[in-house]
Amino acid sequence: MLTTLSLFAILAAAAIPAGVHLGFRAPRLREIGTPADAGLDFEAVRIPTVRRRSLFGWLIPAADSTRTLVVLHGWGGNAELMLPLASPFQQAGFNVLLFDARNHGESDADTFSSLPRFAEDLGMAIAWLKRHHPGRAGCVAVLGHSVGAGAALFEASRNPDIAAVISIAAFAHPARVTKASVRHLHLPAPIVYGVIRYVEWLIGHRFDSIAPMNTVTRISCPVLLVHGRADRVVPVDDARLIHAHSSGTHVGLLEIDGADHDSVDRIEDHVGALLGFLEHQCALAVPAPG
Template sequence: MLLVLGIVLILGALFAARWAIWQGFRVDRVIEVGSPGDYGEAFTEATIPAVGGKRLFGWLMSAGPGAPLIVVMHGWGANAESMLPLAVPIRRHGYSVLVIDARSHGRSDQDNFSSMPRFAEDIDSALDWAALLPDIDPHALAVLGHSVGGAAGLLAASGRENLRAVISLSAFDHPETVMRTYLSRAKVPYRPIGWMICRYVERIIGHTFDDIAPVATISRIRCPVLIGHGADDLMVAPAAASAIFARATSPMAELAILDGTGHDEAGCFERISLVLTDFLDRSFKAREAISGGMPAGP
């Protein structure tokens, strides 16, 4: 009888853990209520083909034919509108900007679950779509991502050769670290239960944490990359940015710990826009010099 009861309790605990994990992959969708027009910016709505026959929603703010284009990705549970305080100053500086919603976020199609690798897939879909636009130079593309979107930007960039720059803001350094933090808060011991949960999550997303971790993907990026982080970030410690930067192999990698900046406040976004546009200008001009005078930026 005690053996049967023990088996029932173990199975119940495993079922509860599985339910909790899948709940963690689901996102409370936040629909945009504003648009770039609220900032006085002209824009067109974009419908972008994505993985699995899904479609992504986005806003394209053009700076004119031939202008470099920056694909901008939000963080977990956010949407394209949340990135406008960063995207609009970049557009006004002379860059075209494509701000997108990840699947299951904003106005993009729903999928069965969300994950950082799926954010990266959506960034890839947006880059591929933008490269086919008649007024866009497919060799003048860059990525800017925030939080989970920042980690996803590094993952997407690690598998591409045609990017001119990558900016990752407020990203975590390793998924296992994030999981261990959540498990600790939930009073779940890492050994053996937490470790088993992490391996189950890897199976769901189809990737090992070690392979997709920003501390790993940055070593596979050859273009200029900026790792930015708020010194006052209470959600992801600034030490994560230092850990990522320490693994960079590109000679054009930079680290910026931004004073007076938190994780995702709109006011912070506006203050750091000069740091981002300066980095983009230098990155595109560096590529222009290497390519022997090819037009490369504003």
Template sequence: MYALISLAAIVLVLIASAPWLIRRAYRVPRCTATDTPASLKLPYRDCRIPTVNGKQLVGWFIVKQDLEDRIPVVAVMHGWGGCAAQMLPFATLLYQAGYGVLLLDARNHGNSDSDSFSSMPRFAEDLEHGLEWLKEQPQADPHRLFLLGHSVGAAASLLLASRRRDLAGVISIASFAHPRELMRRQMRSNHIPYYPVGWLILHYIETTIGYSFDEIAPCNTIHHTSCPVLLVHGKTDHFIPVEDAETIYANRPGDNIHLLLLEHTGHNSINAVSRHGEKVLDFLEKSTSLHNP
């Protein structure tokens, strides 16, 4: 009897403290990278883009200003705790190949506004507002807009692609397959028991973000994606194992989904762009030709 009362008391304490504990555990550290497109001698302009909740996103639009024709543009989203500056290696690759590039800081990241919390669906919201902003730019071809995301940014790109039919393609780099499984792996590595602690954490997160994990899981959203997708994953990624990419690929709806596995590459596969950039550009070129008006 006393054991049951004690257990009930522990559960009540966990429920009461769960919001504070979870927000503390998943708080986002601000990225401190200081590089800019100017560091790489790329032409750009600073931009501020309105997003949800009256917040502003900060980013860079890397493009020549005196273009005669509209060109394809890639909107790029970093991962959790990252920032636009970390994605600059892709900017050089894409710009030199003739693409415009929009690098964004998600809310609570980089120089963008703070908000109450961050989540993968909120990354997707910010990316979507970036796309709508791009459609109004005279240099951008609205029929040839691409997404490129890393980690959480990759999962957000896949979520957004499942909702839209106006994208030319998506490059997903190191996406997880399912957020529940990702967080359960993190809990196991930190010796956090699933019942009742882990279950309470996951339930609280779903309630807070307003979506069930099944709704937003890349292994499920891929079913509803009509544009070409390149799933890129490092074979030695120990944070999000390569099996996640294989799971997403196994659920593909058709031949528009492609899988590129990188040898000797971990989770921070941004750094592998110098070795594998040609394969990314080949995917973009083939997808661009399909959407060239």
């Protein structure tokens, strides 16, 4: 006969997978506009990624530019939400490639979304750019927001084609995010532990291996961590923790007063600092003409 504790364990084991897939499913927000609405010329593209899926994206060219900024949105976002940041970079002479991760925007669906899958898609977007637009890939920098920022840091820790990273509102460790997201449910600690272990099994990575506070220690290219001091989703302390774990002076931290998690307008006010960072890194990565 089953004890009460054994029955509880069986029910928990059955409920955790269903709860994870339902509770952590990324909402899909499709684009309703295009870069043309911001006065930008663009090419709509499809980028092949892993598992025979493809990604939707926009390539916004800058005349005769060998520098490209690849932009990755956050959880439940899409390329259109990142457009306000694309315009000033394009005007400054950077090609800009924006794309939707799987299960987001107009990209193909897949079984689930995760930070590693965001990173896979980012890597495939960079590979596509180098293959189909080699003249624009002399210096490839990446800008990611939230989960996209964590993915950018993870990909930069293993991809030598990335010359620089701008990370906006990255969390320090996925376990901290997971615990915060279920705190309102008042789950017993063993259930929360089970959720974390199930997600690790599902995505094929231990959280410690993909946590930005750890991947940043494996990145050799320059990194600029950008975070709003008023972020109510990912506290600015996460950025400080990532910065504290970084090794070397190639990782900088820019804190923005009054910026919440999705305050793109506040980030735009400091785009000069972001541009200065990329201008310097790409000047080092790409030899000057002549």
